[in-house]
Amino acid sequence: MKKLLVANRGEIAIRIMRSAREMGIRTVAVYSEADRLSRHVLCADEAYLIGPAASAQSYLNVDKIIEVIKTCGADAVHPGYGFLSENATFARRCKKEGITLVGPSPEAMEVMGSKLAAKEAVKKFNVPLVPGTEGAVSDLNEAKSVAKEIGFPLLIKASAGGGGKGMRIVEKEEELEEMLKLAMSEAKNAFGDSSVFIERYITSPKHIEVQILGDQHGNIVYLFERECSIQRRHQKVIEEAPSMVVNDKLRKEIGECAVMVAKSCGYTNAGTVEFIMDESKNYFFLEMNTRLQVEHPVTEMITGKDLVKEQIKIARGEALSFTQEDLKINGHAIEVRVYAEDPMNNFLPDIGTIEQYIRPDGIGIRVDDGYVQGDSIPIYYDPMISKLIVHAPNRNEAIERMIRAIEEYQIQGVKTTLAFCKMVLDHKVFRNGKFDTHFVKNHFKPEMLQSADSDEMEMAALLAAFMQQNKSTSPQTKGLVASGSNWKKNRLQD
Numbered sequence: 001m002k003k004l005l006v007a008n009r010g011e012i013a014i015r016i017m018r019s020a021r022e023m024g025i026r027t028v029a030v031y032s033e034a035d036r037l038s039r040h041v042l043c044a045d046e047a048y049l050i051g052p053a054a055s056a057q058s059y060l061n062v063d064k065i066i067e068v069i070k071t072c073g074a075d076a077v078h079p080g081y082g083f084l085s086e087n088a089t090f091a092r093r094c095k096k097e098g099i100t101l102v103g104p105s106p107e108a109m110e111v112m113g114s115k116l117a118a119k120e121a122v123k124k125f126n127v128p129l130v131p132g133t134e135g136a137v138s139d140l141n142e143a144k145s146v147a148k149e150i151g152f153p154l155l156i157k158a159s160a161g162g163g164g165k166g167m168r169i170v171e172k173e174e175e176l177e178e179m180l181k182l183a184m185s186e187a188k189n190a191f192g193d194s195s196v197f198i199e200r201y202i203t204s205p206k207h208i209e210v211q212i213l214g215d216q217h218g219n220i221v222y223l224f225e226r227e228c229s230i231q232r233r234h235q236k237v238i239e240e241a242p243s244m245v246v247n248d249k250l251r252k253e254i255g256e257c258a259v260m261v262a263k264s265c266g267y268t269n270a271g272t273v274e275f276i277m278d279e280s281k282n283y284f285f286l287e288m289n290t291r292l293q294v295e296h297p298v299t300e301m302i303t304g305k306d307l308v309k310e311q312i313k314i315a316r317g318e319a320l321s322f323t324q325e326d327l328k329i330n331g332h333a334i335e336v337r338v339y340a341e342d343p344m345n346n347f348l349p350d351i352g353t354i355e356q357y358i359r360p361d362g363i364g365i366r367v368d369d370g371y372v373q374g375d376s377i378p379i380y381y382d383p384m385i386s387k388l389i390v391h392a393p394n395r396n397e398a399i400e401r402m403i404r405a406i407e408e409y410q411i412q413g414v415k416t417t418l419a420f421c422k423m424v425l426d427h428k429v430f431r432n433g434k435f436d437t438h439f440v441k442n443h444f445k446p447e448m449l450q451s452a453d454s455d456e457m458e459m460a461a462l463l464a465a466f467m468q469q470n471k472s473t474s475p476q477t478k479g480l481v482a483s484g485s486n487w488k489k490n491r492l493q494d
């Protein structure tokens with residue numbers, strides 16, 4: 001592999017290019033008209049415009065991307081996450097054109113891309129499944145009889161769903177008919193496939209997922225679990241590794257179960273097997289994500305493995321250079337996703353220009369970002385600005401480190417999830433580990449951030465008065481007043 005085209009944008013494109021560069025591989029960026037000045041374009045050795053802002057005409061445009069791969073002479077493509085990463089048609093096309101796709105086979109993508117086909121495949125391997133229907137349900141009477149068996153509340157899920165979309169909770173029988181219709185038409189509109197199925201709705205679950213790597217020689221290893229229960233709209237915002245509710249025995253069991261899932265579809269490359277775990281620590285297979293995951297850095301921090309490099313080596317046909325026994329957990333890692341969203345307003349995207357951008361730094365801190373100060377966040381794509389990752393010897397120190405890092409992180413111009421994440425990390429329920437996927441609903445009220453905000457504003461006003469008195473107007477102290485975080489406040493008192 002001499003030249004790798006990264007068919008993605010933002011932080012993940014940059015993250016992939018970094019590893020490729022360290023391996024002596026030339027990197028190629030593609031970009032839409034909205035991304036002409038984006039940082040992933042500047043990070044690459046070469047960059048090509050592929051179309052208008054709308055992703056359907058750029059980052060999802062298979063023909064155009066294949067054309068660029070051929071004209072620039074790249075021999076491989078890495079799709080990152082989202083966009084074409086789980087698109088079997090794209091994978092098949094690459095194969096036909098003789099381009100190495102850094103990812104699994106189109107067949108594995110196809111099986112795991114359909115939640116129903118995935119359940120069917122893993123069933124033979126004794127993988128525990130959430131009680132529910134085996135196939136698609138479209139008939140109300142069938143739905144009613146399944147509901148009798150598994151009870152309410154239940155969940156109607158789109159087989160082709162993803163990104164937390166295509167799910168409907170049904171609390172009682174009277175709602176079943178309408179919800180079934182709604183779910184089917186939503187699934188058809190959003191995913192082009194109206195197949196839905198019914199699952200028991202686990203009322204107080206944790207989301208636990210296992211990172212796996214499989215090479216083309218039949219070796220598959222698990223790189224332990226990630227705990228991703230802090231979610232909003234069924235989408236993760238804070239992830240950590242390892243999980244504090246998983247002991248060594250369970251870790252081995254669930255890890256080996258994930259390897260079985262990978263075996264069931266002849267999986268190669270990096271993948272994630274997602275499980276849902278109930279209060280009694282029973283775990284059930286949810287789905288497999290056939291790509292590099294947003295939250296992969298927490299696994300990198302605790303295992304010391306560069307997952308992108310491993311992906312590239314596997315795609316080149318190399319055998320894994322380590323065994324399951326070689327893998328050890330070192331310390332604890334936490335990631336918070338920094339979205340341009342307003343937690344005070346139902347986490348609605350808050351796009352605009354990043355007027356001030358100061359990254360945290362110091363021991364155990366990693367920032368994977370896609371923007372610099374002065375950049376605008378386009379409305380066309382996912383509003384994630386960056387991922388802030390910390391690594392420390394244990395969970396408590398990781399939490400303290402993350403809070404310190406969040407306080408250092410200064411983003412002005414758009415609203416972000418930073419203050420919200422700090423609130424979560426500081427919450428006693430997060431600290432004691434007794435939380436589930438409903439943390440946000442059960443423990444978060446926008447007012448909690450409002451009072452933090454007004455404390456900071458009050459402090460900023462005091463500081464402004466203080467500085468007026470001292471006639472201090474250096475740019476540095478101006479910044480301190482504007483930001484008003486605790487860290488800066490404490491620094492000023494020194």
Ligand code: ADP
Nearest residue numbers: 081082160161162163164235236293294295382
């Ligand atoms: P992860 O599982 O890595 O935490 P998500 O499930 O949130 O990540 O998905 C990562 C990205 O891919 C997000 O931008 C999400 O919107 C997008 N995505 C995932 N699956 C689909 C899908 N089936 N259709 C459209 N977008 C998807």
Ligand code: ADP
Nearest residue numbers: 161162163164165199200201202207234286437
């Ligand atoms: P997606 O493809 O959108 O990621 P998943 O099946 O992985 O869909 O589910 C996403 C999230 O939805 C899970 O992390 C969990 O919070 C919730 N969820 C999914 N299935 C269930 C279930 N049976 N009971 C309770 N919550 C569920």
Ligand code: MG
Nearest residue numbers: 163164274287
């Ligand atoms: Mg999922």
